[in-house]
């Protein structure tokens with residue numbers, strides 16, 4: 001069993017993908033070729049925004065967003081400590097200061113009730129993360145941000161295709177960002193990402209930053225970067241596009257099935273009523289996480305831990321001055337989370353192996369746990 005099965009995916013879509021790559025090799029427009037523009041139009045249409053621009057990665061996209069908002073030294077940007085390093089890395093990259101707020105233990109997303117308290121006179125943006133494929137309460141983030149005239153950037157690297165009150169991830173904030181890293185819900189065969197906005201000025205500025213800050217050829221008005229998305233990768237995504245909705249549906253079906261059978265033995269993902277979840281990861285919580293992971297591995301079931309350490313515990317962020325205990329919900333999550341295999345090609349036989357494997361382990365563990373609690377009570 002594979003944690004993510006790229007081989008089956010390629011086998012199934014091989015013909016259109018090979019054809020698309022070959023077309024690019026033939027026309028030779030490897031940088032900003034017609035496929036890049038076509039994909040951007042497609043994605044803008046899908047998410048319902050005015051401007052979509054593809055970029056070299058889901059990390060570059062966040063950096064470009066911050067730069068377009070002219071965020072830098074002296075500014076603060078608020079995000080969560082329970083996310084992939086990129087979310088906070090880019091804040092430091094542009095010279096701003098990272099401010100963390102804790103997560104809601106039920107959804108693993110930013111606890112919006114703590115947001116207001118973290119805002120200062122130098123706060124310039126908030127980056128909520130749609131972790132594991134579910135969008136946070138962005139209406140609340142937007143409401144608070146509007147009161148203070150600051151921008152909201154959704155880090156939707158794991159949630160492309162997800163919806164909140166019927167609107168797609170990427171379209172709900174000042175700027176939306178996503179990633180096409182192979183393991184993400186809409187993955188290419190290398191690095192890639194995209195930015196979304198309805199703001200004409202920001203859209204134009206982000207485009208400029210993506211291509212060396214140039215307004216036109218050999219005329220550079222801003223410090224930019226080489227942040228372009230490869231034409232070959234755009235062609236691959238276009239070839240995969242017709243299958244994407246079906247893939248999303250399959251992910252949701254598997255996620256629901258897991259939840260149905262695992263709900264009584266561990267904490268399964270809780271889906272907010274307003275959301276559709278794309279299960280970029282299907283993440284449960286268990287007390288004896290490391291042991292459970294080892295035991296599942298012995299049964300041939302691959303799992304992953306996202307994330308074993310919170311960002312405020314990472315050496316690179318020690319300078320921020322946070323200590324263990326500052327973000328109890330995030331810290332508890334990092335000790336208990338376990339992501340199960342989920343991809344559109346995971347058949348029911350393998351799903352059942354995961355479910356049965358967990359049942360055999362957790363039923364025993366919960367017996368031991370309850371015996372321990374009883375013992376403690378008895379003194």
Ligand SMILES: *Cc1c(COP(=O)(O)O)cnc(C)c1O
Pocket residue numbers: 057058059060083084086087129155157158179180181191192193
């Ligand atoms: C994957 C990921 C990124 C970065 O995307 P890349 O394309 O790998 O640079 C950023 N934020 C989150 C939450 C991610 O999961």
